[in-house]
Amino acid sequence: MFHVGGARSALYNWAVARQQQGRFVLRIEDTDEARNRPEWVDGILNALSAIHINADDPTFEGPYFQSHNTESQRDAALRLFGEGKAYYCDCTREELVARTGSQHLGYDGFCRERGLEYREGRALRFRTPDEGATAVEDVVRGRTEFPNEAIEDFVIARGSGSPVFVLANAVDDIRDGITHVIRGEEHLSNTPKQQLLWEAFGERPPVWAHLPVIVNEKRQKLSKRRDKVALEDYLAEGYLPDALVNYLMLLGWGPGDDVEIRPYEELEKLFRLEDVNKSSAFFDVKKLSAFNGEYIRALPLEEFVRVGRRWLEAPYATWTAEAFDEGVWRAVAELAQTRIAVLSEITRYVDFLFLDAPEEDxxxxxxxxxxxxxxxxxxxxxxxxxxxxxxxxxxxxxxxxxxxxxxxxxxxxxxxxxxxxxxxxxxxxxxxxxxxxxxxxxxxxxxxxxxxxxx
Incomplete structure (x- = not known):
């Protein structure tokens, strides 16, 4: 399912791409076969379309699949090895723990100068600079320095020769001409490794922008195990796409005035990446519902009658199809439109009109x-x-x-x-x-x- 945080990130990327007459690149990072299914790709495309990021728009490019670029990623890994910027390692986890006395310390560089060649089972590690720091210039978070001594010689290709995510991502970004990487702040810890790879390939790193984490009412990061986080769930409950877009755009950013309800076209023009807040953004479902209610009331009555009709049929209706009367629905639609905050509320507001007796509460x-x-x-x-x-x-x-x-x-x-x-x-x-x-x-x-x- 499409996380609301991913939807917020997509909207910010879309706004920047359109402002700069650029490209919004959708890449499916599908190298983990256990987490990759064709129907999930369809789900991503459908979710993006629901928030008006449309694959038919000339700004949209893709989807590309990371797994289709494996050969280039392998070549890039071998290039780093040939230039002495990476080395092969045959250390096991047990051997590393025995040497360091801890399961939590990073790699100790044991194989750095052993001069190992490729052999099945040997991982390829990037040779992190010994001194200095990797400085990440972030549009949202400012400058962050990561001491190189704290960045282990990280794996860029597995013992099978297949590239790991951090390498595949950098290689694909360079191939796709990515100029801006706008994503959630949980990826900030990966950024110095990716930046080191960009620099190792002789490329200028992209503009980094790490968006504030989205939290629930307890200030905990939204979790699919605990919170309702799927965009599809909100759409299925009767939140209008335009209301969701409006609300998500304001999670961590605002146009600087007191106007909150405004169409996406205005939000896109006003959006400035440098004005995104560092602080965590509270996903307030009550406020989202209030937004949605405003959008529902702004619908032309005929449009409300049409979109509301879904909630008067199976599986939502508690009455028989024969009991439904279109004329009755039209007679009360305007009354319902002024009172509901979410379209799914229609069912319980009008059920008494189509049931033989009202449901007992x-x-x-x-x-x-x-x-x-x-x-x-x-x-x-x-x-x-x-x-x-x-x-x-x-x-x-x-x-x-x-x-x-x-x-x-x-x-x-x-x-x-x-x-x-x-x-x-x-x-x-x-x-x-x-x-x-x-x-x-x-x-x-x-x-x-x-x-x-x-x-």
Whole structure:
């Protein structure tokens, strides 16, 4: 699944590429066969398309596959060996631990001057400079120096001869003409190794930009084992792509004014990589929902009717397909549009209109059906039985019933709402009752009254 952090990184890359009339390069790093399947590539492309990073756009290039460039990566490794910038090593983990007395210390350089040639089982290690430091100039984080003595002679090709990620990445970046590497800060620790490789190949390193980590409400890094992190999950729940794009763009960056809700076209023009914040970015689902609600309310009504229709069908609907009435949905769609924050909420807001009886919600029943509820139901029923069936007339009838029992309208309508819709919160009561119809409404009030009488 496509992590929201990856989506944020993709959007920042997309903005920079488009601002500079450049290329957004999608490369699938598929050298680990256990973590590589064709359908997952399709998932990445579909997720990118959902946030308007479209493979049909001329800015988009790829996807390229790292595994297709293995020969060039092997050649690059041999070049480093031939130039004395890498050497073969036959040390085992057990031998290293025996020499250093620890499982946690890095490689000790034992094979540096042994002059080993390639043989099956011997890894190829990069010869890290002994002195000085590797300075990484990062657009977001500034200058970071990594003492070379703290960077072990790292493996660039396995004993089988296959290149490891750090080498393959550098070789592919150079091949693809990568000028900017914009990614999450967890990759910063890899950067000095990659930069050393770029320099060893005689190339100028790219512009580095490491984005702040995204955290949950406990300030813990978002984890797929603990948090909802997949972009697809949010789309499936009914978050609009434009709202997700807007929110993700603001995770770690802002345009410097108080305007948060704005179309991507504006965000793209305003985005500045150098203004990205170093501090971790809080993924606030409540704020995302608020963003989404704004985008839902901004939809033309016909568009809302269309996108909302999905949530009124299987597997979301709790009613039969025959019970659904398109005219009823259209009659209440505008009411729902002003109240929901996520499209999936539509189902529970309108289910009472298509069910034979409202779904029972014990908490709502207990909250609303307090002493005096039976009397309110009876008074309301008597008035509604003779009332003109319009929202205004129905409201007037309930106001009269409330006054008869010395209650305000808000208190009086709670038991009526639960009797008719099953819940204490929902669409405007009187407009809903008008759509539900006289016969079904009165039958539900009778059923609730009988339940109260039965105790």
């Amino acid at each position: 014990e908490a709502s029943w207990t909250k609303a059906m307090k002493p005096g509820a039976a009397e309110i139901l009876a008074s309301t029923r008597a008035r509604w039985a003779e009332s003109e069936w319009t929202a205004a007339a129905l409201k007037g009838g309930l106001e009269e019933a409330a006054a008869e029992h010395g209650l305000k309208l808000g208190k009086a309508q709670a038991p009526v709402r639960v009797a008719v819709t099953g819940r204490t919160v929902g669409l405007p009561l009187f407009e809903s009752v008008e759509v539900l119809g006289r016969e079904r409404t009165l039958a539900r009030i009778d059923a609730a009254s009988a339940k109260l009488q039965a105790g």
